[in-house]
Amino acid sequence: MLYEYTHTGKEPLQRQGKQPRLRDQIRAAIRVNHYNIRTEKTYWYWTSYFIRFHQMKHPRDMGPTEVNQFLTWLAVHRNVAPATQAQALNSLVCLYTKVMDKPLGEIGDVTRSKTPRKLAVVLSHDEAFRIIDRLEEPIKLIASLIYGSGLRVTATCRFRPGAQIS
Numbered sequence: 001m002l003y004e005y006t007h008t009g010k011e012p013l014q015r016q017g018k019q020p021r022l023r024d025q026i027r028a029a030i031r032v033n034h035y036n037i038r039t040e041k042t043y044w045y046w047t048s049y050f051i052r053f054h055q056m057k058h059p060r061d062m063g064p065t066e067v068n069q070f071l072t073w074l075a076v077h078r079n080v081a082p083a084t085q086a087q088a089l090n091s092l093v094c095l096y097t098k099v100m101d102k103p104l105g106e107i108g109d110v111t112r113s114k115t116p117r118k119l120a121v122v123l124s125h126d127e128a129f130r131i132i133d134r135l136e137e138p139i140k141l142i143a144s145l146i147y148g149s150g151l152r153v154t155a156t157c158r159f160r161p162g163a164q165i166s
Helices: 023-034 039-052 063-074 082-099 125-133 137-147 153-158
Strands: none
Touching: 023 039, 023 082, 039 063, 039 082, 063 082, 125 137, 137 153
């Protein structure tokens, strides 16, 4: 049985004889598997979207057919990008596998999103250094570290010098 976490996020606290809420079960599964906090939010978003799409039906009462319907609807009616459709699928696979302990199995032929691939526009090495060279300290140092290490903006924002890595 999964547990709900206290406000500190450290101590498991079983609800009084009740099954934890689905959102708390997802949160616990995500944290046990050491996923990023943004992944937790994204997976909950797709799970709740899936539930709303099926008129508030609980996922335990649904399965591969409903997942197929939802993913196909995303591609056909919402015109989502292939990566977005894949993210929704990954969220639901995690829900059924890690939270509900009921793997989806074969979901059938899902209509896949087809978006023309666009190459990302990135700065050349020289262009990046021309920009960094125009910055003043300490911003120049920060930008150099970000560029040199390949950190993402969110990872940079969470960076804490001297913090222990676990």
